[in-house]
Amino acid sequence: MVNLLRFSRDFFNLFYPQLCAACSRTLNSGEKFVCAACLWRMPKTGFHLEHDNPVIRRFWGKVTIESAASFAFFDKGEAIQHILHSLKYAGNKELGIFLGELYGSLLKQSPLFSTCEAIIPVPLHRKKIKSRGYNQSVLIAEGLSKVMGIPFYQNFIERTVATSTQTQKSRYARFENVENVFRIKEKAVSARHLLLVDDVITTGSTLESCARCVAEAGNIKISIATIACVE
Numbered sequence: 001m002v003n004l005l006r007f008s009r010d011f012f013n014l015f016y017p018q019l020c021a022a023c024s025r026t027l028n029s030g031e032k033f034v035c036a037a038c039l040w041r042m043p044k045t046g047f048h049l050e051h052d053n054p055v056i057r058r059f060w061g062k063v064t065i066e067s068a069a070s071f072a073f074f075d076k077g078e079a080i081q082h083i084l085h086s087l088k089y090a091g092n093k094e095l096g097i098f099l100g101e102l103y104g105s106l107l108k109q110s111p112l113f114s115t116c117e118a119i120i121p122v123p124l125h126r127k128k129i130k131s132r133g134y135n136q137s138v139l140i141a142e143g144l145s146k147v148m149g150i151p152f153y154q155n156f157i158e159r160t161v162a163t164s165t166q167t168q169k170s171r172y173a174r175f176e177n178v179e180n181v182f183r184i185k186e187k188a189v190s191a192r193h194l195l196l197v198d199d200v201i202t203t204g205s206t207l208e209s210c211a212r213c214v215a216e217a218g219n220i221k222i223s224i225a226t227i228a229c230v231e
């Protein structure tokens, strides 16, 4: 029943994008994608202003990360879950760009992220792009790029292994699952400080694996930004 309701809402949003992606209320003329009340209530982390925060700590002792931050805490059943669901499964591509712009306006003002020169979205395997039609991280990267005024490269790295859905797996299995699944595809990126971008961070194992791959390019600083983080 819940799935059916979710499906109806997603289907509805697809054709009536003037509804809030979080609460499905009709948006006012000045609102875009998410209503002001949902945006206001969203539990923001403020991590873009703290060098030492719970997101960067996930990489301690594993891979060197300059700065890491997430826009909001992931709350099950709350606005942020509906938004990410709509972005990932309901074809709401403009929402991804909007979220990138939203977070980009904060990152742009943060000294921790001001030296980022290019954005790299975490790639999906081509099979997944084929079935979903798009990579939500690329959309977020596009929005960030617009606002931060730096380019994004979606072909710098590629995902070589199609991993199964990770939600049911243990932390250890998840780590095993994403090791060595990325590979540098196009070396022609001259930027020396790259911002890796994903929609959500859970254990951090996917981003860790991705960062290890990017680091192989040599002499590169890596920072990380996601829209949500699971506590």
Ligand SMILES: [Zn+2]
Pocket (backbone or CB within 6 Å): 020, 021, 022, 023, 024, 025, 034, 035, 036, 037, 038, 039
């Ligand atoms: Zn709303």
